[in-house]
Amino acid sequence: MLKLYFTPATCSLASHIALEESGGRYEAESIDFSKQEQRSPEYLRVNPKGRVPALVTDRGVLTETPAILAYIGQRFPGSPIGVPSDAFEFARIQSFNSYLCSTVHVAHAHKRRGSRWADDPAAIEAMTAKVASNMSDCFDLIETSMFAGPWVMGETYSIADPYLFTLASWLEGDGVDPARFPKVFDHRRRMAERPAVKKVLAAIDA
Numbered sequence: 001m002l003k004l005y006f007t008p009a010t011c012s013l014a015s016h017i018a019l020e021e022s023g024g025r026y027e028a029e030s031i032d033f034s035k036q037e038q039r040s041p042e043y044l045r046v047n048p049k050g051r052v053p054a055l056v057t058d059r060g061v062l063t064e065t066p067a068i069l070a071y072i073g074q075r076f077p078g079s080p081i082g083v084p085s086d087a088f089e090f091a092r093i094q095s096f097n098s099y100l101c102s103t104v105h106v107a108h109a110h111k112r113r114g115s116r117w118a119d120d121p122a123a124i125e126a127m128t129a130k131v132a133s134n135m136s137d138c139f140d141l142i143e144t145s146m147f148a149g150p151w152v153m154g155e156t157y158s159i160a161d162p163y164l165f166t167l168a169s170w171l172e173g174d175g176v177d178p179a180r181f182p183k184v185f186d187h188r189r190r191m192a193e194r195p196a197v198k199k200v201l202a203a204i205d206a
């Protein structure tokens with residue numbers, strides 16, 4: 001059975017929702033950042049990167065959200081989260097998810113994880129001060145050029161939707177008013193109504 005290591009309010013929510021949407025059997029184990037469990041020897045044996053998410057499969061451990069989402073989408077092709085067999089359509093989804101992973105998530109991480117990039121407190125403070133404007137720029141681009149609607153890729157729900165939902169839920173905490181992005185804001189509202197999303201959020205708050 002698949003096993004997801006997750007932490008509430010992190011990017012692992014996207015993989016968690018995708019697993020729930022897939023209809024497949026999985027278990028989920030919480031990693032408590034307040035106890036630094038992501039750096040415990042036990043967890044580092046699962047994921048030497050010391051990050052969540054990590055997905056344990058019968059063939060080994062997968063890390064990196066775009067890879068985990070693509071794997072779930074290919075494992076469960078007939079589910080709402082199944083990925084298209086057409087190479088170009090699949091690449092479009094991967095392009096969107098790669099942007100979230102390599103640009104949006106990294107812009108957000110400068111708020112609390114500045115010490116990854118600098119030791120100088122003034123440099124860390126300067127990076128923190130840029131988070132709201134960088135996140136705004138990213139979501140401006142998503143709103144005006146990348147989001148097709150009603151779902152991220154257009155008419156069909158995809159593995160890009162839980163990922164956007166997850167990162168859009170960070171906006172308020174990053175000092176950005178999500179109402180500035182009406183399509184993304186409405187997407188977030190509709191995502192929150194999906195049974196799979198409700199179920200995961202209820203389970204991780206429990």
Ligand SMILES: N[C@@H](CCC(=O)N[C@@H](CS)C(=O)NCC(=O)O)C(=O)O
Pocket residue numbers: 010011012038050051052053063064065066101105113
């Ligand atoms: N590129 C990775 C990023 C994973 C990542 O940075 N996860 C954060 C939570 S959103 C984490 O585990 N942080 C723990 C730490 O930095 O100690 C992905 O998309 O899965």
